[in-house]
Amino acid sequence: MEGNHAAVARGRILRGRLARFPVKRILPWIPAVLFVGVFFYAPLGTILRTGIDAARESGWESLPIRRAMDVLGFTVFQAALSTVLTLIVGLPGAYLFARFEFPLKRILRAFTLIPFILPTVVVAAGFEALLGARGWVNLALLQSGLIDAPIQFLHTLGAILLAHVFYNTSIVLRLAGNAWERLDPRLTAAARVLGAGPWQAFTRVTLPLLMPHLLAAAALVFLFDFTSFGVILILGGPAFSTVETEIYIQALQALNLPAAALLSILQIACTLLLIVISSRLSERAQAGSGRVGFRAARKPGSIAEKTAVGILAGMLFLLFFLPLAAPAARSFLRTDPAQGERSAVDAGWTLDYYRELFYNRRGSAFFATPVEMAGNSLMAAAATAALALLLGIPAAALLARPRRFDRYLEPFLLLPLGTSAVSLGLGMLLVFSRPPVNWIRSPWMLPAAHCLVAFPFVVRGLKPAFAAIPERLREAAAVLGADPWRIRLTVDIPIVLRAILSSAAFAFAISLGEFGATAIIVRPDFPTMPVGIYRLLSQPGGLNYGQAMAMTTLLMLFCAGAVMIIEREHTPA
Amino acid sequence: MLELIDIRKSYEGKPLLEGVSIRIDRSETVCLLGPSGGGKSTLLRIAAGLESPESGRLLWNGEDITRTPAHRRGFGLMFQDYALFPHLNVAENVAFGLRMQNLPADRIRRETGEALARVELAGFERRRTADLSGGEQQRVALARALAPRPKLLMLDEPLGALDRSLREQLTGQLRRLLRELQIPALYVTHDQEEAFGVAQRVALLHGGRIVQSGRPEELIAGPVSAWAADFLGLGTVLRGTVKSVRPLRIQTALGEFEAQAAPPGPKKGEAGWILLRPGGGSLRRGGGKTAGGIRGVAVESVRRGEAYRIRLRTAGGVEVICAQDQPVEEGEERIWTPAAGVWIRG
Numbered sequence: 058m059e060g061n062h063a064a065v066a067r068g069r070i071l072r073g074r075l076a077r078f079p080v081k082r083i084l085p086w087i088p089a090v091l092f093v094g095v096f097f098y099a100p101l102g103t104i105l106r107t108g109i110d111a112a113r114e115s116g117w118e119s120l121p122i123r124r125a126m127d128v129l130g131f132t133v134f135q136a137a138l139s140t141v142l143t144l145i146v147g148l149p150g151a152y153l154f155a156r157f158e159f160p161l162k163r164i165l166r167a168f169t170l171i172p173f174i175l176p177t178v179v180v181a182a183g184f185e186a187l188l189g190a191r192g193w194v195n196l197a198l199l200q201s202g203l204i205d206a207p208i209q210f211l212h213t214l215g216a217i218l219l220a221h222v223f224y225n226t227s228i229v230l231r232l233a234g235n236a237w238e239r240l241d242p243r244l245t246a247a248a249r250v251l252g253a254g255p256w257q258a259f260t261r262v263t264l265p266l267l268m269p270h271l272l273a274a275a276a277l278v279f280l281f282d283f284t285s286f287g288v289i290l291i292l293g294g295p296a297f298s299t300v301e302t303e304i305y306i307q308a309l310q311a312l313n314l315p316a317a318a319l320l321s322i323l324q325i326a327c328t329l330l331l332i333v334i335s336s337r338l339s340e341r342a343q344a345g346s347g348r349v350g351f352r353a354a355r356k357p358g359s360i361a362e363k364t365a366v367g368i369l370a371g372m373l374f375l376l377f378f379l380p381l382a383a384p385a386a387r388s389f390l391r392t393d394p395a396q397g398e399r400s401a402v403d404a405g406w407t408l409d410y411y412r413e414l415f416y417n418r419r420g421s422a423f424f425a426t427p428v429e430m431a432g433n434s435l436m437a438a439a440a441t442a443a444l445a446l447l448l449g450i451p452a453a454a455l456l457a458r459p460r461r462f463d464r465y466l467e468p469f470l471l472l473p474l475g476t477s478a479v480s481l482g483l484g485m486l487l488v489f490s491r492p493p494v495n496w497i498r499s500p501w502m503l504p505a506a507h508c509l510v511a512f513p514f515v516v517r518g519l520k521p522a523f524a525a526i527p528e529r530l531r532e533a534a535a536v537l538g539a540d541p542w543r544i545r546l547t548v549d550i551p552i553v554l555r556a557i558l559s560s561a562a563f564a565f566a567i568s569l570g571e572f573g574a575t576a577i578i579v580r581p582d583f584p585t586m587p588v589g590i591y592r593l594l595s596q597p598g599g600l601n602y603g604q605a606m607a608m609t610t611l612l613m614l615f616c617a618g619a620v621m622i623i624e625r626e627h628t629p630a
Numbered sequence: 631m632l633e634l635i636d637i638r639k640s641y642e643g644k645p646l647l648e649g650v651s652i653r654i655d656r657s658e659t660v661c662l663l664g665p666s667g668g669g670k671s672t673l674l675r676i677a678a679g680l681e682s683p684e685s686g687r688l689l690w691n692g693e694d695i696t697r698t699p700a701h702r703r704g705f706g707l708m709f710q711d712y713a714l715f716p717h718l719n720v721a722e723n724v725a726f727g728l729r730m731q732n733l734p735a736d737r738i739r740r741e742t743g744e745a746l747a748r749v750e751l752a753g754f755e756r757r758r759t760a761d762l763s764g765g766e767q768q769r770v771a772l773a774r775a776l777a778p779r780p781k782l783l784m785l786d787e788p789l790g791a792l793d794r795s796l797r798e799q800l801t802g803q804l805r806r807l808l809r810e811l812q813i814p815a816l817y818v819t820h821d822q823e824e825a826f827g828v829a830q831r832v833a834l835l836h837g838g839r840i841v842q843s844g845r846p847e848e849l850i851a852g853p854v855s856a857w858a859a860d861f862l863g864l865g866t867v868l869r870g871t872v873k874s875v876r877p878l879r880i881q882t883a884l885g886e887f888e889a890q891a892a893p894p895g896p897k898k899g900e901a902g903w904i905l906l907r908p909g910g911g912s913l914r915r916g917g918g919k920t921a922g923g924i925r926g927v928a929v930e931s932v933r934r935g936e937a938y939r940i941r942l943r944t945a946g947g948v949e950v951i952c953a954q955d956q957p958v959e960e961g962e963e964r965i966w967t968p969a970a971g972v973w974i975r976g
Contacts, residue, residue, distance in 0.1 A: 529713035532680050535700040536707040537778060538730035543701075547726070551717045 082462060085451040089470060089512075092448055096505050097473045100484025101325075107487060108322040111315030121316045125300075125323055132299040135214065135289075136282035139221035143278050144271065146222050146376070147229025153369050154230060155237035158354045165370060168377040169227045174620050175381075175613070176570025177224075177287030178587040182609040183380030184220050184292055185211065185594055186387040191602050193383055196392065212294030220288040223380055225278040226373075232277070236270035236342070237263075238354070269342040276335035284328055284477050286573040287587070291594060300324045304479045305576055314487060321480040332475045381613065388606035392599060410603035414611075425582065427608050430589040434569055435615070437585060440504035441511055441568035442561040448508070449515030449560065454549065456516065457523035474513035478573025481509055485578050498580055506574040511564035518563060522556035523549065559623045566619035569612065586612045631655055632677065632782055632814065637686035639672055646672055648838030649686070654782065657812040659805075661829030663822060665861065668835050670818045671710070674784050677816060678707045690781070701730070706780030710787040712771035714759040720746070720770050721755035727778030745777035748807070765796050772804075776811070783808070783815040789824060801827040822862050826850075834858055852892055856903040856974055865907040866950040867974070872900045878973060880904045884924050884948060891973035903974040908939060908953035916963030923967040924950055928958040942966060 115121055153159075154166065172180070186192050188210035195207040210216060240263065248258040286301045298306060300320055308317035357366040391407040414427040425433070452470060455463050473481065485506055490497040526549060534544045550557070572587040579588050586608055593605035632654045639647040646669040654660045662670050675681040677688065679700035688696045695703060706727075714723050724745050728738045746752050749769035759767060768788065775783060788804070789797045805828045808815050819825050825832050826846040833843040842854045853859035856867045870882035875898050878889045882904060889904050896902060916925060926942030929949070933939075937953045942964060944950070952966045 527713065529709055529711065530715055532675075532678075532700070533707070533709060533713040533715070533774075534726065534730075535680065536678050536703075536705065537727035537774070538701050538704070539726075540699075540701050543730065547729075548715065552715075554717075 082460060085455060086466060089448045089452045093470055093473065096485065097509055100488045103487040104318045104321045104480065104484045107315055108318035111319050121319060125320050128298055128300050128303045128320070129323060131297065132283060135217055135299065136279050139218050139282040140275050140279045142218055143222050143225045143229055144275060147226045148233065149369055150226065150230050150373050151234035151237050153366060154234045156354055157366050158356050159366050159370055165374055168374065169230050171377060171381065172224050172227050174566055174616055176572065176587055176616065178291070178570070178572050178590045179609050179613055180220055180224060180380060181287050181291035182384050182590055182594060182605060184216060186383035186606055187379055188216065191392060191599065193387065211292055212296060214297065216292040217289055217297065220292050221282050221285060223376060224288070225281055226376065228278050229274045232274040233267060233270050236267055240266055273335070273339040273342040276331070276338045280328065280331045280335050283331060286479055291591060300327070301477055301479050301573065304483055308483055308486065308577060317483055318487065321483050324477045324480055328477055329475055384606045384609040385613070388603060388610045391603065410607040413600060413604050414607055425584055427589055427604055430584050430586050431611060433583055434585040437503045437507065438565045438568035440501070441507040442564040444504055444508045445511040445515045445564040446557065446561055449512055449519060450557065453516050453519030454523045456520050470516065471513045473509040478510065478571065479577060481506055482574035482577030497578060500583065502578055503575060504568070506578055507568040507571050510571060510574070511567045514563055514567065515560040518560040519553060519556055522553040526552050562619045562622035566616050569615055569619065631691055633689040634677060635687045635689065637673065637676060637683045639676065639683050641672065645838055650835070650838070650840055652833055652840055654814045654816055657814055658831060659808050659815040659817060659829050661817045661819060661825040661832045662835055663819060663825040663832050664835035666820050669838060670835055671786055673835070674786050674816065674818050678705055678784055679703050704781045706775035706778065706783045708771050708775040708785045708788050710790055712767050714767060714770060716760060719755065720751065720757045720759060723759060723770055724773045724777050726774060731778060741777055745773040748776065749773045764792055765800070768792060768800070780813070783813050785815065785817045787819055797824065804828055834861070852972070853905065853974060856976055859905045859974060865905050868904050868906065870902065870904045872896045872898050874898065880971065880973065883946065884944060885922065887968060887971050889971040889973045896973055896975070902976050904971040905974055906950065906968040906971045908951045909937070910969030911952060912967045913940070913952055913954050913964050916965055923965040925963065925965045926950065928960050928962050928964055931958045931960060
């Protein structure tokens with residue numbers, strides 16, 4: 058009898074355990090886990106294997122390793138220099154926004170947000186239109202007769218640094234500016250009363266209080282400069298290469314995939330380290346935040362102050378406005394050098410470059426017209442948005458109310474975010490360009506790669522929206538007769554609809570501008586707009602240049618459209 | 631008829647419901663009354679199917695529904711904060727339950743209109759719920775719970791978020807509506823006036839159990855414990871012992887008082903409680919002998935209903951509550967001779 062009871066009890070416990078095994082929690086994860094597994098972890102594994110094999114074969118003292126170290130050295134050097142310059146430009150800007158009210162402040166603030174969503178290729182094309190051999194500055198100098206030949210601004214370290222400053226000053230303005238705004242101005246006043254001069258008050262009070270935020274901003278800027286791809290490739294030119302561009306060059310130009318894989322391992326290790334540092338620093342900055350809701354901004358007083366504010370605001374405006382306006386304006390300007398006279402330029406306004414978007418000129422290196430490229434981009438972007446939502450909505454809904462099991466999955470799913478885009482592309486090229494899964498020519502390859510980048514953003518965007526749905530509403534629906542699926546359809550989804558639309562637009566914008574992974578896996582006969590712009594810019598001739606500017610303008614408009622949706626859906630009605 | 635049998639549930643490891651049994655008959659309104667945090671809402675959620683009990687059973691007309699999920703029970707629940715869907719307008723909120731029954735569109739429209747008319751919100755169909763006042767939101771929530779014609783209606787502190795005058799007005803409306811619809815209802819509140827105003831039967835939940843259940847007048851006439859008498863605000867409850875049985879006299883720290891007791895009466899020397907109701911006795915100015923009264927200083931005098939409730943503090947620091955139709959200046963001394971008290975076992 059005793060034994061029988063024990064067996065029954067054991068059986069009950071076992072059945073209880075089985076019932077508690079979270080089958081229902083695992084099922085909704087399967088699509089996302091399968092996707093990330095196939096398109097990220099399998100490629101990552103292949104990169105590791107290929108790279109380690111390469112290192113073993115050639116030995117640790119070999120040429121590729123030494124080359125990789127040289128490239129890494131330059132990458133760190135340019136990133137550090139860019140970061141310092143960005144801080145130098147950004148700090149006065151942050152002070153300006155934190156402490157002064159001035160006309161058009163809101164418009165300038167909106168301008169400073171633009172680089173966050175601008176594709177790198179557009180930024181590169183913007184500086185090309187401004188400072189390139191055919192850019193506005195050289196055109197003006199040539200026209201005025203000050204110079205006989207265009208000045209070589211681009212393909213220099215300066216061009217890289219300038220574009221990085223343009224790109225990342227926004228981060229300093231945001232992080233340091235917000236912290237500065239929350240800083241109680243009475244602290245500085247107290248220091249002054251206690252006998253500190255303005256400079257001493259700044260270095261002894263303001264700077265130490267801002268330091269955590271400055272470090273967090275600097276770490277993020279350094280990370281972005283370190284992994285920068287389009288800017289280095291287009292504005293730096295062949296003379297400069299960072300780890301990210303060198304992966305691309307080794308993979309597609311030198312066709313040395315093992316060397317590319319080796320560089321990719323280096324890049325992934327470095328970015329992971331930088332991400333850990335950066336998130337630690339921003340956590341620390343967050344923890345030390347001062348009180349919120351403080352307003353210390355005032356109108357500039359003295360004439361000197363007014364002049365300083367005006368000049369600084371004007372310079373920031375030019376920094377953010379010119380690289381955007383230059384390609385748009387340049388796309389309407391025809392410049393045909395007159396025969397035989399190298400310096401004389403016959404310029405005039407034209408719509409030719411937009412007309413040319415519809416033609417594929419004989420002898421052009423393209424298989425597609427620019428308009429077809431725009432179509433490709435839009436299709437890929439739509440597919441990316443759809444895929445990212447399909448995977449992201451269930452993931453976000455589960456992570457909004459996580460059990461322990463879900464928490465373990467989150468970093469696993471979000472790791473692609475911390476991987477360089479070119480490495481994502483390389484991994485996919487390594488895995489999918491040979492049997493058993495020869496998918497590299499599939500039209501779904503590009504959306505899949507873009508989705509790896511967009512999916513984590515979608516999850517991060519939707520998670521708080523799902524978490525904010527009061528449990529009460531679901532219970533009310535259940536009591537009114539809604540089964541769990543109908544609760545999802547009639548309560549959850551309608552309530553987070555705005556967030557879903559906004560995430561979709563974000564995924565769409567990411568796909569439109571994605572260049573790193575695209576550059577590696579794109580099919581030659583299926584180029585997207587960033588690829589097309591890059592190709593046009595690397596071709597000689599005024600027509601190619603004009604077309605590149607027209608395409609850049611078009612891409613900018615598409616992105617602006619996506620951003621308008623994001624912003625509209627973010628602000629509650 | 632809903633029966634909850636020996637329901638047990640703990641919250642964060644501490645027992646919250648320790649064997650609650652309660653029955654709601656056909657077209658009866660039962661009020662679950664008890665202090666906040668006592669498990670009333672949890673019991674309601676168990677009845678609704680939103681939580682499952684650790685042990686115990688739920689029967690609907692004798693059929694076990696303990697494991698039936700909320701959406702198949704066909705009960706209505708009105709939430710404390712209403713839980714109106716913010717993405718739906720008033721009509722869509724009310725129609726939600728009807729939609730879940732996959733009724734034809736014209737019938738949904740008709741019944742939604744009827745439900746809104748019943749709570750006097752006809753014409754509010756297209757309004758956004760966020761734009762409504764608290765009282766209007768409360769009525770939308772009621773209409774939403776009633777529209778699908780639930781077999782049982784549950785209300786979780788339905789008037790809790792409203793101000794006092796609105797609450798008094800709506801208590802009456804709610805009672806009439808529940809009687810009219812002939813729908814069994816389980817009503818949760820911590821406010822005894824609301825409970826007595828709405829319910830046909832009141833169940834007192836205390837310490838994880840139903841300590842007393844009966845018609846409001848039964849509870850008022852014969853509280854089963856000192857806690858019940860105190861919680862219901864019936865008057866002053868004093869510890870005492872039986873000094874004589876016939877007539878029944880109780881000795882307390884404040885003196886000796888006459889009392890009545892439900893049979894079987896107490897034995898001589900038995901310890902228990904006496905409830906002294908505020909009304910019915912006499913209150914005279916201090917000075918002279920205390921003689922069978924309680925001498926104290928008025929510390930509070932507030933108008934409550936038709937009379938003034940006066941709180942006296944004795945020299946020993948004990949507070950008693952009495953009533954008369956005249957206010958008393960705070961700080962003045964009075965001698966209160968209560969009417970015969972009620973003996974409470976314990």
